[in-house]
C-alpha cells in the first residue's frame with residue numbers, strides 16, 4: 001500500500017450529513033479541507049463545528065473551511081469529494097465544470113443510479129468531466145458514526161489501482177480505514193442497490209412480518225445484487241465486500257438508515273412525504289428497468305418499485321414473492 005501522500009487540499013461538495021462527516025474525516029487525516037454548501041447558514045454552522053439540520057446533537061472540531069462559492073471551493077484543490085444526492089449529480093457537475101482543475105480526481109460519495117437515464121454515477125462524471133479521473137467511495141458508514149469518530153471501514157475504487165491506493169491512503173485515519181479496489185462498477189452498484197433492499201427490509205419490519213422474513217429478504221436481495229453485478233461486469237468478490245454485503249448488513253437492519261426507516265414507514269402504511277433523503281426510492285424504479293434491459297431476474301427490486309409507485313401493496317408484494325416458482329437456491 002502506498003504511504004500517506006503529502007498534505008492535500010480537498011474540496012468537498014455538499015453540506016449534508018455525509019459531506020460534513022467526510023470533510024471532518026479528511027481534516028483528521030491531516031488535510032486542508034474546503035467544503036462547499038449552497039446554503040450560507042449551513043456553511044457557517046459547519047465552520048463553527050456543528051450541522052444541526054443533518055447531524056443534530058453532534059459537535060465536532062472546527063477547521064473545515066466553508067464557502068458558498070464553488071469557484072473558491074475548487075481553487076487549488078487537488079482532490080474533490082462529490083457528496084450531493086445522486087439525482088442532483090448531473091446538475092452539480094455542470095456547475096462545477098468551469099472551475100474544475102484538470103487532472104485531479106473526483107471521488108463520488110453518493111449512492112444511487114440516475115433515475116432519468118439509468119446512468120451509473122461514474123459514467124456521468126466521465127461524460128461531463130472527461131479530463132478528471134473518477135473514483136468511488138462506498139461501504140457501511142453512517143455519517144453520524146464517522147462524525148463521532150467511531151471506527152469505520154470503507155472502500156475506494158478507481159480503474160487505476162495506483163490512484164485507488166493513493167486515495168485510500170489519503171483518507172485513512174485512526175478511525176477511518178479505507179481499502180482500495182479497481183472495481184468501480186462493483187463498488188458503485190453495491191452502494192446504489194443496497195438502498196433498495198434496505199427499503200424492502202424496512203417494509204418487512206414495518207409490516208411486522210418477522211425476523212425470519214427480514215433475513216430472507218436481505219439474502220435474496222443479495223442474490224439480485226450479484227445477478228445485476230454479473231450483468232454489469234462487476235467482480236463477484238467486490239459484492240462480497242464492504243460496498244455489497246457490508247452495506248447490506250448495516251442498512252438492512254439499522255434504524256439509523258434513512259432507507260430502512262423509509263421502508264418501515266411504508267410497511268406501517270405511514271405518510272411518506274417530507275422524510276429525509278432515501279436514495280433507494282429513485283433508484284428502485286430505474287434499477288427495475290435496468291434489470292429488465294439486461295434480462296436479469298430481480299423480483300425484490302421490482303416489488304419495491306411497484307410498491308413505491310402505488311401499483312401494489314406490501315401485502316401483495318409479499319404474496320407474489322412467496323408464490324414464485326420454486327427453484328434451486330444457487331441459480332444466479
Ligand SMILES: NC(=O)C1=CN([C@@H]2O[C@H](COP(=O)(O)OP(=O)(O)OC[C@H]3O[C@@H](n4cnc5c(N)ncnc54)[C@H](O)[C@@H]3O)[C@@H](O)[C@H]2O)C=CC1
Pocket residue numbers: 014015016017018019037038039054083084085086088091092109110111112141142143144277279
Ligand atoms: N448520511 C450517510 O450516512 C451517508 C450518505 N451517503 C450518500 O451521500 C449522499 C448525500 O447524502 P447525505 O449527505 O447524507 O444527504 P443529506 O440529505 O444529509 O444532505 C444532502 C446535501 O446535499 C445538498 N444538495 C441537495 N441537492 C443539491 C444540489 N442540487 N446542489 C447542491 N447541493 C445540493 C443539500 O442541501 C444537503 O446539504 C447520498 O447519495 C447518500 O446515499 C453515503 C454514505 C453514508
Ligand SMILES: O=C(CO)COP(=O)(O)O
Pocket residue numbers: 111139140141142143195198247250251256257258259260277278279
Ligand atoms: O449509506 C449509508 C450507510 O452506509 C447511509 O444509509 P442511509 O442513506 O439509508 O441512511
